[in-house]
Amino acid sequence: MGCPDVSGEAANELEWTRELWSAVRCAAALLLLLLLLDWGTGRIAPWRAALWLALSGLLFVVLYPARVSAGGNWLASRRLARERRVRTDLLVSVRCLDGISARLLLRDALGGRVEIDPEVLVRNPQLWVRLNEGARKAAADGLLLCGQTALRRLSARMDSEAALAVFKASGLD
Structure with missing residues (x-):
């Protein structure tokens, strides 16, 4: 696949x-x-x-840490034994799972399922951009029925982290 x-x-x-x-x-x-x-x-x-x-x-x-990667319309998480992959342009569900450590559960229309730590997206804006582009397409196509709120919260967090990085880089923190 x-x-x-x-x-x-x-x-x-x-x-x-x-x-x-x-x-x-x-x-x-x-x-x-x-x-x-x-x-x-x-x-x-x-x-x-x-x-x-x-x-x-x-x-x-x-x-052993999961290795998260993303490309055009896909996001993958690889552990020791297997890789899980979702099509971000076909997302149907995005859920935040709270617990000992927060997790982001992504499901696509093809049955793919990936669970990642949201911190990975915060530390790696390129991964967030790839996920967000695909999720916006899925929402525009009417596929993403569950998860708009979770994505908005994550987007707000990404924006605040980016603003904080700009302030630190400019010496205004």
């Missing part, structure tokens, strides 16, 4: 590499701490080391 990028190159999340290395460091620190603890108590054994390695590997899998 490839969606061509009609507006040039795909926009990618800028902070993904930093978050990936952070996940690697956390998992390695846990492994090192557990191995040092076993070594210090004299209880180190190959089976325990394998257990600690599996535990730190599980922590890495949990912390």
Whole structure:
């Protein structure tokens, strides 16, 4: 289900590499701490080391960041095992899910479903522009029936973040 990028190159999340290395460091620190603890108590054994390695590997899998990218009329989120993709010009629903961490759930008319952190869009305006262009087209075509309010709130947040960045850059903060 490839969606061509009609507006040039795909926009990618800028902070993904930093978050990936952070996940690697956390998992390695846990492994090192557990191995040092076993070594210090004299209880180190190959089976325990394998257990600690599996535990730190599980922590890495949990912390592995989703890689968000967008192109002409599509937005994708890639985790370790699979990629989820939606057609932004065919969006039917945009919902904000509140909880421990806010999530943005996007659904398209073809059954695609992507869940992303709204912070990704705030940190990467190019991703927001691609999503917003497609959502406006879907709304104009009458497809986007649920989610106009969520998009307006996100748009207002993007505008305030952009204004704050301009103030900081000009020294007026």
